[in-house]
Amino acid sequence: MKSFALNRRRFLTSVGIAASTVPFAGCDALDGFLSGGSPVRDVLATANSLTYRVQRMLIDADKLAPEFSSSEIRQGQRPNGSTDPNDEAYLAHRTDNFASYRLQVQGLVEKPLSYSLAELQNMPSRTQITRHDCVEGWSCIAKWSGLQLSQLLDEAKVKPEARFVVFHCFDSMNAGLAGNVGYYESIDLVDARHPQTILAYGCNDQPLQIANGAPLRVRIERQLGYKMAKYIRSIELVSTLSPFGKGKGGFWEDYGYDWYGGI
Structure with missing residues (x-):
């Protein structure tokens, strides 16, 4: 029997909340539907929460996203x-x-940390x-180098009440x-x-470029690209997402995207 590949899109279809009922056509196409208090938004938020829980139950926490060979890199990483x-x-x-950049690791940790870029680059690294x-709708294959986020979490000693990692960034978006x-x-x-969740400082055997998030961006290979924050200023361990933005867990999530962007 073929392996059952459960992903977010297929699961939404199987429970009858498919995109065919609503014209998902762009970042701002659903402003009316996705505004606070909208019944459509409430239904989609419930579906997202359900698929998140089901994926957590059925997919191994350490299951890897597909990795590719160097010959399959056919272009630079698209900014x-x-x-x-x-x-x-x-x-x-x-x-x-x-040279003056320092990454702060703070919040619900026993040992707040501060690292220079050079210190991060001297830690054990992973390339994928x-x-x-x-x-x-587009995709791009690239080679990423950086350190596993789990290394920093272990060094900072995450407190038991922490549930989420928040990435604060240098960039801003027009709202x-x-x-x-x-x-x-x-x-x-x-x-x-x-x-495979790494803080990347290199791409395709070169230092990470400004357009792609230098000096540091996160790679979360089992989720969609909008989850992979660039220009990371600091990392904060928290128990709830409610104090940040509109409380949805991310800039795009505050404007209607799903918090769990699993693929």
């Missing part, structure tokens, strides 16, 4: 989202080639060739009347400790 942050602190780091799947909003993302501790 997406913000590609050139204008945050003053970021510009200063960029001017000195990130994986496919980046964008919610816009219409709200102006520019700082980008952030989050994952649970299962994905944070996954072997």
Whole structure:
């Protein structure tokens, strides 16, 4: 019997909440449907929560995303989202080639940490060739180098009440009347400790480029591209996502995307 590959899209179809009932056509196409209090938004949020729990029950926490050979890298990593942050602190780091950059690990940890980029690069590293799947419909295979996020979590000694990792970023996004909003993302501790979840500082055997998130971006290979925050300023361990943004767990999630972007 063929292996049963359960993914978020197939599961939504199987429970009858398929995209055919609503025209999912872009980042802002569903503003009316996805606004707070909308019954469509409530149904989709319930479906997302259900598929998240089912995937956690049926898929091994350490199951790896597919990895590829070097010959399958046919182009550079396609930049997406913000590609050139204008945050003053970021510009200063960029001017000195990130020599003054320090990653903060804070929140619900026994030992708050601060690392320079050089210190991170001197830690045991992992290299993986994986496919980046964008919610816009394109994909790209690239080779990523960095350190496993679990290493930092172990060193910081995560407190028992922590449930999520929040990535605070240097870049911001235009949110219409709200102006520019700082980008952030989050994952649970299962994905944070996954072997392929790395803080990447290299891409295709070169230092990570500005357009792709230098000096540091997270790779969460079992989720869609919008979950992989770039330009990471700090990492915070928390018990709830409610204090951040609109409380949905990420910039795009605050505007209607699912928090769990599993593929």
